[in-house]
Amino acid sequence: MGETTNDLARRLSFLREIDRLKTVVRASPLLDRSRKENSAEHSWHLSMYAWLLADYAASDVDVARVVKMLLIHDIVEVDAGDSPIHGASAGDQAEKEQRAAQRLFGLLPAGQAEELISLWREFEDGQSSDSQFAKALDRFQPLLINIFTGGGTWADSRVSYEQVLERYGPAIERGAPALWAVAQAWVASHFNRESR
Amino acid sequence: MGETTNDLARRLSFLREIDRLKTVVRASPLLDRSRKENSAEHSWHLSMYAWLLADYAASDVDVARVVKMLLIHDIVEVDAGDSPIHGASAGDQAEKEQRAAQRLFGLLPAGQAEELISLWREFEDGQSSDSQFAKALDRFQPLLINIFTGGGTWADSRVSYEQVLERYGPAIERGAPALWAVAQAWVASHFNRESR
Numbered sequence: 001m002g003e004t005t006n007d008l009a010r011r012l013s014f015l016r017e018i019d020r021l022k023t024v025v026r027a028s029p030l031l032d033r034s035r036k037e038n039s040a041e042h043s044w045h046l047s048m049y050a051w052l053l054a055d056y057a058a059s060d061v062d063v064a065r066v067v068k069m070l071l072i073h074d075i076v077e078v079d080a081g082d083s084p085i086h087g088a089s090a091g092d093q094a095e096k097e098q099r100a101a102q103r104l105f106g107l108l109p110a111g112q113a114e115e116l117i118s119l120w121r122e123f124e125d126g127q128s129s130d131s132q133f134a135k136a137l138d139r140f141q142p143l144l145i146n147i148f149t150g151g152g153t154w155a156d157s158r159v160s161y162e163q164v165l166e167r168y169g170p171a172i173e174r175g176a177p178a179l180w181a182v183a184q185a186w187v188a189s190h191f192n193r194e195s196r
Numbered sequence: 197m198g199e200t201t202n203d204l205a206r207r208l209s210f211l212r213e214i215d216r217l218k219t220v221v222r223a224s225p226l227l228d229r230s231r232k233e234n235s236a237e238h239s240w241h242l243s244m245y246a247w248l249l250a251d252y253a254a255s256d257v258d259v260a261r262v263v264k265m266l267l268i269h270d271i272v273e274v275d276a277g278d279s280p281i282h283g284a285s286a287g288d289q290a291e292k293e294q295r296a297a298q299r300l301f302g303l304l305p306a307g308q309a310e311e312l313i314s315l316w317r318e319f320e321d322g323q324s325s326d327s328q329f330a331k332a333l334d335r336f337q338p339l340l341i342n343i344f345t346g347g348g349t350w351a352d353s354r355v356s357y358e359q360v361l362e363r364y365g366p367a368i369e370r371g372a373p374a375l376w377a378v379a380q381a382w383v384a385s386h387f388n389r390e391s392r
């Protein structure tokens with residue numbers, strides 16, 4: 001009984017702590033442009049992308065694993081903050097995220113802590129099929145937002161056509177080539193270029 | 197190619213449409229009380245609850261299915277709005293949600309539309325083990341918020357100890373008795389009662 005109580009208490013403590021992901025504000029707006037998106041609702045949306053677009057992954061993926069990976073991919077931001085794609089990159093961001101992963105996932109009982117840290121590392125490493133698809137979606141969703149909000153973060157940060165291709169293209173094409181075909185056409189049209 | 201394009205376009209159209217779940221505001225606050233929670237981030241949080249608390253379900257559950265169920269359980273609110281537990285119940289809410297499910301999930305290609313409608317109906321019906329666990333979490337998470345924010349929606353709506361037991365107890369106890377044991381103790385302490 002004492003052990004069960006402690007086990008459950010640790011799980012609940014983690015679930016309370018990650019409530020703060022709802023207050024981490026991203027660079028991207030909502031599609032209705034009413035405000036910026038936060039990392040918790042972004043994670044929900046990406047999980048839906050993974051489930052519904054899995055047929056377009058570059059290779060066979062385990063949908064349930066990709067969904068879980070995307071549910072937790074940004075949890076380190078509770079401690080480390082968001083690191084926008086077009087922002088100046090903080091040199092110690094990776095180290096801050098490592099420490100955040102240890103502290104946050106470490107709130108869980110050992111078995112779950114290991115499972116979540118391992119899945120988060122797999123996402124970060126981007127070597128497996130599952131993580132490459134997850135990373136493709138993590139690039140594709142903000143690109144879609146920018147297209148459907150008349151520029152979004154590209155307008156905010158004066159990002160060029162070439163920079164968009166360079167910053168979004170490789171990850172999306174690697175994990176979901178059919179999505180990159182669609183995205184490329186959108187981007188070309190957005191910047192009044194012919195798709196290449 | 198034409199068929200693929202149309203299939204992908206429908207999936208993307210649905211994924212754009214559900215962005216609006218981020219603007220559906222619930223009665224519950226965030227744990228830091230800075231604002232109310234929205235239904236998209238609530239769905240993310242519940243999916244995390246399902247994954248991490250599945251060992252405490254009343255009977256064996258398929259975690260991946262419960263996660264999917266909780267990712268979509270509130271999507272009908274994009275059209276039908278939120279229906280707070282302590283609010284006056286709109287007589288036609290169930291009908292509005294049925295129409296919303298048809299319209300929203302109907303944006304998807306037929307196979308996916310059927311899958312999501314069927315999973316949403318299973319959640320609403322609350323007859324299966326998976327849906328009973330999902331429903332238990334959908335009651336437990338706002339209860340936890342109220343406990344850790346000094347009353348939350350109970351304070352707002354002058355909800356009594358007896359009403360809390362009656363409105364949260366059956367669903368939580370049915371799907372996750374160990375969570376109800378914890379919740380009951382919290383609630384008794386919150387209302388300065390002895391746990392019964």
